[in-house]
Amino acid sequence: MTAASRCRLAPLVLLLALWAGGSRAAGAPAVSEPEAVDSLDIGNPVADSVETEALGRERARRAGLESLVPELAAHPYRLAPGVLDFRNRLSLSPAYGFLGSDHLYALRLTYDPGPWFGYEASLAHNPGHAVHAVLHTLSAVVRAPMRGRLQPYVSGGYGMMIVFSGQTLNTAPVTKNALTIGGGLEFYIRNDLALRADMREATILGQQRNRAGTVAYDYAQGTIGLAFYRTVRP
Secondary structure (H helix, E strand, C coil), X not given: CCHHHHHHHHHHHHHHHHHHHHHHHHHCCCCCCCCXXXXXXXXXXXXXXXXXXXXXXXXXXXXXXXXCCHHHCCCCCCCCCCECCCCCEEEEEEEEEEECCEEEEEEEEEEECCCCEEXXXXXXXXXXXXXXXXXXXXXXXXXXXXXXXXXXXXXXXXEEEEEEECCCCCCCCEEEEEEEXXXXXXXXXXXXXXXXXXXXXXXXXXXXXXXXXXXXXXXXXXXXXXXXXXXXXX
């Protein structure tokens, strides 16, 4: 065989060799990698119980809602046994009612540093027809804690009433002193929520035109609302 013939056959021999190698590789059995073993399939009861408990806690955490007050999660309307403890308690109470013959909207914030005595700041709006007024007072609240859901109290305080003219008058606001005295009753739905009814006498002290001295105007003030309680740790 001449050198020229060998050069022409060399590419054909190379192609045959590559085809034979590929056929042998395709016919060889495939080697599979070992599969991952689940811990629940290895027959270890201790590992199984730990993992199952962890999965259960995770599902419960995702499915349920966390209670703002954990002790009330199971029994939302149960009161704590014994006499209610008002120490270090803070309450926010929105209310609606009347002052004299007009409507009254009030917001009260109360803090009880002890079991029977507390301080209360109140801001109320009286939207009258000819005039409207804003009444803000600081009061002392005295109570005798009892067993059960009904909790009475008495209160008395001092504040100021700012009287604004309505749309029919164009006058400057007038500030008058105000004294309040009265009491109320709370009905506890649970430890941190109560219905609150309040009745007070509001005495407004001011001046009257063409009359010397101080004039007192008495108004009946009544409200009903909710009281949201929280314990403030000292």
